[in-house]
Amino acid sequence: MTKKIYTKEEWIKALAGLKSSYNIFVPVRDGDFHTFKALDEKKNPDFNFKNTRLSPKSLVYPQSERIFEYTLDEDDPDANILRESVKDYSPRAVVGIRPCDAHAFQIVKLNFDNPEYQDPWWIQRYESTTFVGLGCNAPDSTCFCTSVGGGPFSEKGLDAILYDLGDSFLVKALTDKGEIFIEKAQGGKEADETALKVGEDLAASAADKIEQKVSIDKLKDKVQTELFDAPFWNDVAFACINCGTCTYLCPTCWCFDIQDEVLGKQGDRIRNWDSCMFPLFTLHGSGHNPRARKVQRVRQRFMHKLKYYVDKYNNGVQCSGCGRCVRNCPANIDIREVCELMNG
């Protein structure tokens, strides 16, 4: 697989050149935080960032997505027939995605693409995307990727990975998709042994910088009903304000709701992110709500991520250790602490 070195200027130029082959998404500074945006002349990509405030999950799985359209006009021969909305699945590249977020797509893939269910929109958008990662030289104290099967230079879910060497990027292709991407990226030169060694050292020292260790080893052997009835849920849930910050910022939360919106005789069927923190999430048509109380909803979020997913897929926990919920929860509910309680 190709390994090349670009000066940072060369890399930015190469990305601009790639725009004819891909829709390119890059981290951009937007006020107090970074966010992934389509590369254009007005906004400079900024690879000098910890991580984006919102995860890049919306690039494959938008917060609101029109899936079908229909007309209620009886004079129209198509009246009351659902037609799939036109979507753009032309090649795209997410450049600068952190390894935890790329790993998250692999965690989520088990839900959207498995032998039982295939979500056509998630799959097509995922498959049209090339993921070019950026290793983390300096992880935050709230990062715990190494505890959940990832790492600051993990290659899981990536097609290529960038190493920030200061003035330059070392880029390594990891899959055929990544190989094609680098082939098309103009400039740069073949990486020599010295550069590769610097990259390796960076990766090794970054993993050591992650001091956070969260234990997940015993989760699998716990009895579901015992964890469900564990005595700590009331204490865990007390401070929670039941907002959707954790679920909406999380790269591995995948739940959605489907809504019809009609204007005049024109209707859209829209898929929107939903959150298990909201009472409406489980409200039945009968009026009964199986998770009417806050503590039930908080428990659901952690049980899903740290027990039900573990049991169902045998693929570790439904968490990539990005730390967004830890940093941004308004009430300081800390998944690391809850995980220790559940694993204990």
Added chain:
Amino acid sequence: MLEYTKKIRETARKLFEEDKVDVFIGYKKGSVPMMNQPVLISNADQVDLLHWDSNCGLNLCNYLTKRTDRIGIVANGCNSRNIVTHITENQISRDQLYIVGIPCKGMIDHRAVQRAVKQKEILEIKEQGETFTVKGKDFEDTFNKKDYLQRNCLVCTHRNPVIFDEMVAPPVEEQIEVDAYKDVKQIEGMDPEKKWNFFTRMIDKCIRCYACRNACPLCYCPTCFVDESNPQWVGKSSDPIDTMTFHILRAYHCAGRCTDCGACERVCPVGIPMRQFTKKLNKDAQELFSWEAGLTPDQRPLLDVFRPDDYNDFIR
């Protein structure tokens, strides 16, 4: 502030020992800097969890709604005004409460501090009276607290609790001659189109997580209008019109009730300054009715009173 913590713990212990409360609601030190967590304790052995410093930004009144037990609770100026509002709106009764009053010198604006250290990761924060020091891996900076207060605290004129059973310290001096509505006046001066554009830009990052609504002690409806599904008042997609509808309606539901505690702004994960909506309504309440919310439980809420001798013709 450290002496406050000591006093809060002593008081809570005393309340449990004298069997005056069943539970005590306060804050505990958070697991990340500048983020303290509301906590409920139920016996004297847990009082050492309690903590107070300038990072107690969530409004504890939120945790009182419809409780049926006897509760000890810490309350600074704005939180105490929300407790008053809760009492007048029948969400909690005065005789259930033992209010431990906190004279408040304001909360630290965690975003402003992050900005000041150029978004580098803060690992530790220490307060020394009027200053505080933040530390990270390769930096240490000391700031004056008054330069990094939450925006609502900068213009606060009720730092001392308006209702309490006991104070942890003598009252602090109130801020006088603050121009609380300078920013609102600026927006009022805009023409409608400019105003609309201003608000549209202001909320364009909203992800509809409803943290602002849920952090607000005024929002206790069993079902919020945005969650109604039959009829459905507001669309659930990220359509900007639906998002605007949510923000404006939420603000109107707070008219004459908002104490400007700043919890909504503090918790927003994308930093929307939604106090611009509620402040306009606070200004109207003050100018039109000389009203500030939650000052005394003896007064009915602004919007549920009718005076036969009202000076306005249209209402008679």
